[in-house]
Amino acid sequence: MVIRWLDTEGVNAQTEPPKARAAAYVRMSTDNQQFSTDNQLIAIQRYADGRGYEIVRTYADEGKSGLNVDGRPALQKLLADVENGRADFSILLVYDVSRLGRFQDPDEAALYELRCRRAGLEVHYCAEQFENDGSIGSSIIKTVKRAMAGEYSRELSVKVFAGQANLIRLGFRQGGAAGFGLRRMLVDQAGEEKGVLGPGQHKSIATDRVVLVRGPEDEIEIVRKVYRRFVDEGICESDIAEELNRQGVLTDLGRPWTRGSVHQLLINEKYIGNNVWARTSCKLKGAHVQNDPGEWIRADGVFPAIVPTELFEAAQAIIRQRSAKLSDDEMLKLLTEVLERNGYLSGLIIDEAEGAPSSSAFRTRFGSLLRAYTLVGFSPDHDYRYLETNRKLRALYPEIIQSIIDGVIQIGGEVARDPVTDLLRINREFTVSLVIVRCSKTASGTLRWKLRLDTKLKPDITVAVRMDSNNDNPRDYYLLPHFDLREAIYRLAEYNGLSLDAYRFDDLTYFYQMAARAQFKEAA
Structure with missing residues (x-):
């Protein structure tokens, strides 16, 4: 077988x-x-x-x-x-x-x-x-x-909020800039000072904390002078802002003063040593809302005061008095006019508006800003804050483009600026266009930037200034050559891979090196 x-x-x-x-x-x-x-x-x-x-x-x-x-x-x-x-x-x-x-x-x-x-x-x-x-x-x-x-x-969310509120009551700072005349001091769990935090710096050890301390004496004197000018001499916020700008004094963010920034300096309790938190809240990825004063978390007298309490209270009395003679209807009429001019309402927009009571006055009169918004038919559910940001960036544009021109001239280069398009011609050799890219946050808190190139001008190089998360200061720069770009719109994340981030720079040093003139000895 x-x-x-x-x-x-x-x-x-x-x-x-x-x-x-x-x-x-x-x-x-x-x-x-x-x-x-x-x-x-x-x-x-x-x-x-x-x-x-x-x-x-x-x-x-x-x-x-x-x-x-x-x-x-x-x-x-x-x-x-x-x-x-x-x-x-x-x-x-x-x-x-x-x-x-x-x-x-x-x-x-x-x-x-x-x-x-x-x-x-x-x-x-x-x-x-x-x-x-x-x-x-x-x-x-x-x-x-x-x-x-x-x-x-x-x-x-409740536990995190309770933990943060407890830290506030203990006198520790929870986020936000220190403010003009103040500084953020890093301390360890024993309360020993470890050093002043600069802009954009954060603690890296979980047990460390942040407190507010006195800033430079010249800044402190300016804060006190602002209060005295407002209380003793009756100078309004706009005039104080103009005076500071004439003197070349910048805010803690390095920007010119406005009516709103002076007003915020006059109403913030941190200047008398009080730690106030949770004026606004955004819980469980919901809408960003302004809380009633009774819901604020506070600890009084935990920071060094740089303004006497009596002077601070006198300033608040003047601010309240400005709206005391107005009826509710008159205040709401003024608020409606602010809404019509801006298309959106916020505390900052109200404080910047000439001839209108301050945001704190509306909050005091109507119980909260949200109720005042409702009475004039405005719903903050629709987020028009980008309009305010765009206005801020438009105001920043001339400052940045002038700094680029000054930088090129300083290294010996030549710049011609088109008065209509703002296109820069460097050394009569190549053209440059400046684009400021607004930062936005997704619902999860990640950062995104939408870069729109000027395809009509077709500059040889686009200098894209990517703003930080608050759209206050440049985060970094992209030097984008025209011949390498295939799209009119680019959506940038924090990290974009070599194809885009190869053009990313922390500052404009490399750009200025490109624009520098080479020196040669004259031939015999």
């Missing part, structure tokens, strides 16, 4: 059936390191191996809050791929229910799973103790889990 052995290399060889194709979605916020994306992927891979799934795609949102979907590009791309037919997988693997989101509305949390399932995907929660099979039991458990995830975020 002849035995025919199975040829494992031939056509009769048995092959394994193809594995089901799956995608993994992972998200990590900053609430707990044990749920890092790496740890999630390990658990998801173990689950896939046990079920015979092949993970062909991974969508990762790292450091992203689960309170909404706006700041989570990976989840948005996942949904777009699935619903537009670009998905090459039929299964979605997620670590647990909360990774899809800690939404305050459980129905919203269910929406994104529903969108995946309607597109034909199976959704598996790899670390949960139930099968997501559509049964009544699994549906009940998922609903409870989603509600628990939202409640976790709410409780965490």
